Amino acid sequence: MAQEEAEGNNGPTSPPSPPPPPLPPRRKPSMEGSIQVAPAQSKPTTAVSSIDISTLSFPDGSRGTFSTNTTRAVSSPVGSGYATPSRNGTAASDLADAMSVMSFAPTLRPPGDLASLVAGELNRKSRAWNFLRSQSETVQPFESIELGAPGNLAGFEREFDEIPDDTTDDARLAIWKSKMKHYMILSSAGKPIYSRHGDLSLVNSYMGVVQTIISFYEGAKNPLLGFTAGNARFVIAIEGPLYFVAISKLGESDAQLRSQLEALYMQILSTLTLPTLKNIFVHRPSTDLRKPLEGTESLLSSLADSFTKGSPSTLLGALECLRLRKSQRHSINNIFLKSRSEKLLYGLIVAGGKLVSVIRPRKHSLHPSDLQLIFNMLFESGGIKSGGGESWIPLCLPAFNNRGYLYMYVSFFDGKQELPPTAESAEPAEPAKEPPLPTEDINKVAATTGDSNRAEEEIAIILISPDKESFYDLKEMRDRLAAQLTKTGSLALIRTAARQARPKIQSITPGAEISHFLYKSRANVQFCMSSLEPAFSSPSASPSPSLSQGHKQLATAEKMVARRRLMSVYHELHASMHSKHSHLKVLHAVGEDAASLAWITPVFEFYCVAGPNVSRVAMTQGANRVVQWAKKEEERLFIIGGGVF
């Protein structure tokens, strides 16, 4: 049944169950060499397309955002090439010119010799260009960006501000329209269910329009998948009785937006289960779903906001782990297994949104999309964390089994002695009802990136059981586990590791010129990345006291924008690498404000960003060294297998 299905899909080998890594698209020998990929943005403005409908309808129980690897990436429609309608004002053709694309076939070659692949003098830039470049070697990515300067991210720093109640409708509508990202959920009967921005009275009429358009195509048996209006891309997903709409001016691909919508759908299933959702609408198609979903708006919004800020985890369909020595992780796993309760299905230790340890039955694995929902609930949204004490939460993990509930015991380790006194109240999940203070945004950004010390130090034990009466068993298990972790010093180890945050590039490969990277281990469905500080995230733990409040706010806003720019580059790279007709293995792109490199082998996906003047050679060298480092550190960076019982 659904359960076996999930199992079959995931394979039983390792905890965030890796779907078997898809084989890279087979290449004909004649395609050896370099391929110029058509610029992704040469899209018609309205892409109403009926191709690939079957692949776009959601698959059954096994689905999840993270199935991107197995199905979505391969089956994404041509339309997924949609990208970057406006990139910092750079005309699309400029971008295409600046982007030289090569493809190689290292399929069976061990990773690690990127430099030799790219070493040839492929750089067709003129000598004058090279001279110019050498004059300004040290430009950081996005350095030239001024806040408020016209560009595709102008105003992004206000993206998460609430729309004020106390102005005219026209003013509110103007603010609403200025948002760069919208998510809407409505029933097929046209009843609004959720909108990220604006209360439903404000957006009701727009929902009506959306419903009319979608139903029109539905009625014609020719479902509308997406369209473009101005610089906004609309992507639509239809899930039984529900319509999901993403509207983005941030340049994500259709496939990327679609996987974001799917995650929102998973969140709804997690609250209701699929049979309940279906029943509600079978009996009363005009039901207002807001009532049964009441109280989960903040979960939907924190998911949505993590996509808008740019979530590496969602983009890569992978999880991040806490870096630990192999022997340390091993002994934590063993302690975990020894304290196991009979009632346990899954056990997780998580520090600051990073996985520390997982235990699970041999025949069940945990799906990353389910873990994403749990992490979102516990770490991005404030409800559970701020409640204090222990929580007992019924939830459906749709990738595991979308038909029923599991029960989740959660307890956070009391890190109070290390936390500033305001820590608990400082992490609202949803924008406050009053105009949110910019300082809250610091926390929100920090919580998403996990680079905040505060967020880093939150250590949670999560114990999941199918038995709704097993709270006291799991609580006892937690007490045993906590005692052992404390006694053996493992807890202190976890704390220390969590506090160290992510490695800086300079500590991995001193002298490297790349500014940031993402590395995904495909087999483990896990990723690691370098620290976002200082360029892309503010160290919120100790804001420099010398800065005035105004300066701090400005700095925060700049970092938020810089971080989104970084994520946008990653999204573009990812979209190019995964679009249906690109069989790319390596891609090097130079834009006005940053250079970037993507490199995919059967083992890993690697993406990095550097300043616009960093040479390709320097980037590939940096990339090589990071990849070698990741290979050497594999068992520290990733959980391989986890504890199985």
Added chain:
Amino acid sequence: MADTGNAVKPSSSVKLVLLGEAAVGKSSLVLRFVNNDFQENKEPTIGAAFLTQKCNLPTRTIKFEIWDTAGQERFASLAPMYYRNAQAALVVYDLTKPTSLIKAKHWVAELQRQASPGIVIALVGNKLDLTNDGIGNGADGDGAGSDDSGDARKISTEEAKTYAEEEGLLFFETSAKTGYNVTEVFTAIANAIPETSLKTTRGPGASHAAGRTEEQRVNLNGPRDPNAKEGCAC
């Protein structure tokens, strides 16, 4: 001397459950009682939260094991799990919201029907700070005209108190925001628990023992089947 006094003082644990409509302030009351803290925009509870807090009485120490349940409708079917073995219940309404008292009355009726016969129930009208007679906003309720001057009270003390007396409930009006009357509710409950129903214990084993019995009972109908569709249905 004080130390020996404390050591000798018997200690017992009391299972207490909070019930009431969403957003009436259950979690806020608990947060005030346990951490003496208040959060202006508290997130709705998902499922239930379990917290403990000691309450010192002159003759004994009561350790409350508190179940703070979620008020949202979709969690209603899980409530019996929390009140089944409870010795005390706090049924909370928001005295600025009439529907919340109706909901509170439903909970009281359900407790009287289904919970243990000796359960001590307190009816609590929260958000007293939003009324003119609230302690903490300075205004001394002088009655007439107060409705026009921003008094958000929708449920009169008389109405709720009369109902509480009829049903034999403890009754308090509180403010989790200012802290007014919060400890008093818990102390009153602690005092109202009949001595005989307290299992006096001296070690940390008490709650475990309670958990054990429950677990055994539960095993009979608590399937391990992950496909089981139960609970939390709408």
